[in-house]
Amino acid sequence: MNHWSWWLSGLGLASVMVVHWLATGRLMAVSGRITALVNRVRFGASETPEMTEQELLEAVRMATTVEFGELEAATDSHNPPGLGPEKSEAPDSPADDAHQELNPALPQMGPRTTSHHVFFMVAVAVGGLLAASLGGRTTFTWSLASNGFRDFAGNLSPVILVIGGALVGFGTRMAGGCTSGHGLCGVSRFQPGSLLATAVFFSVGVGVSLLLGPS
Amino acid sequence: MYPLFKLAGILRTWQIRYCTSDYHACERYRRVLAGRPVPPEMMPNGTLLKQPGNKLRVVK
Numbered sequence: 001m002n003h004w005s006w007w008l009s010g011l012g013l014a015s016v017m018v019v020h021w022l023a024t025g026r027l028m029a030v031s032g033r034i035t036a037l038v039n040r041v042r043f044g045a046s047e048t049p050e051m052t053e054q055e056l057l058e059a060v061r062m063a064t065t066v067e068f069g070e071l072e073a074a075t076d077s078h079n080p081p082g083l084g085p086e087k088s089e090a091p092d093s094p095a096d097d098a099h100q101e102l103n104p105a106l107p108q109m110g111p112r113t114t115s116h117h118v119f120f121m122v123a124v125a126v127g128g129l130l131a132a133s134l135g136g137r138t139t140f141t142w143s144l145a146s147n148g149f150r151d152f153a154g155n156l157s158p159v160i161l162v163i164g165g166a167l168v169g170f171g172t173r174m175a176g177g178c179t180s181g182h183g184l185c186g187v188s189r190f191q192p193g194s195l196l197a198t199a200v201f202f203s204v205g206v207g208v209s210l211l212l213g214p215s
Numbered sequence: 216m217y218p219l220f221k222l223a224g225i226l227r228t229w230q231i232r233y234c235t236s237d238y239h240a241c242e243r244y245r246r247v248l249a250g251r252p253v254p255p256e257m258m259p260n261g262t263l264l265k266q267p268g269n270k271l272r273v274v275k
Contacts (some may be wrong), residue, residue: 039252042252043251043252045232049262056264059264059265060225060258060264061225063258063260063262063264064228064229066262067229067232067258067260067262068228068232085228
């Protein structure tokens with residue numbers, strides 16, 4: 001069985017994360033997409049107000065003022081961006097930032113829709129199939145490649161895989177994310193919870209792999 | 216929600232109040248824990264962003 005080089009896989013995964021962020025302005029998380037889709041089925045799509053960037057900015061300023069009190073710049077919505085009062089003494093204060101325009105270099109995307117989620121899921125499946133094809137591993141099977149697993153599961157392999165998939169779903173929700181959310185997004189941002197979660201993911205994965213034996 | 220906050224100062228203010236300080240008070244966090252959907256336009260205090268001119272609606 002052929003596998004991609006470790007360095008090529010790493011570069012590919014990192015590229016996917018960066019491209020996803022550049023294209024959508026959001027961090028990539030697969031399980032979050034599934035959760036959002038399930039919630040849309042359970043509760044229906046939420047009504048998201050149609051707002052321009054400037055209207056959105058105004059709404060955020062208003063909400064911030066309501067929550068944290070009157071801010072000089074937050075209520076001064078009539079000044080064009082960049083033409084407001086002189087900078088305040090506190091350079092990092094909300095009032096100071098409220099005069100900055102939305103960063104045009106960052107993508108401005110509205111909330112995701114159901115079609116976005118479905119497209120993403122299909123793209124994940126197609127991408128996985130494509131990657132397997134490039135590696136010469138397009139054989140479909142109802143079991144794992146591991147001889148140890150085949151010996152252990154026998155004819156019950158599909159059932160055990162379905163149960164395992166369900167358990168992965170429970171674990172993902174309990175951990176607040178999956179290997180892409182914690183392992184790629186969280187670790188790259190040095191989030192302590194993600195570092196711990198990824199350490200657990202991979203240590204258990206290595207242990208189970210050793211237990212099941214070579215493929 | 217994250218793209219709404221290109222303004223770093225405002226983001227930091229909300230983060231200090233609701234992410235690093237009293238995250239149990241975050242309505243978004245509470246909804247996630249309860250398995251309820253989180254509207255993208257919901258602020259951490261439960262306020263839903265509305266178009267200018269409309270009053271902010273608070274859902275708690």
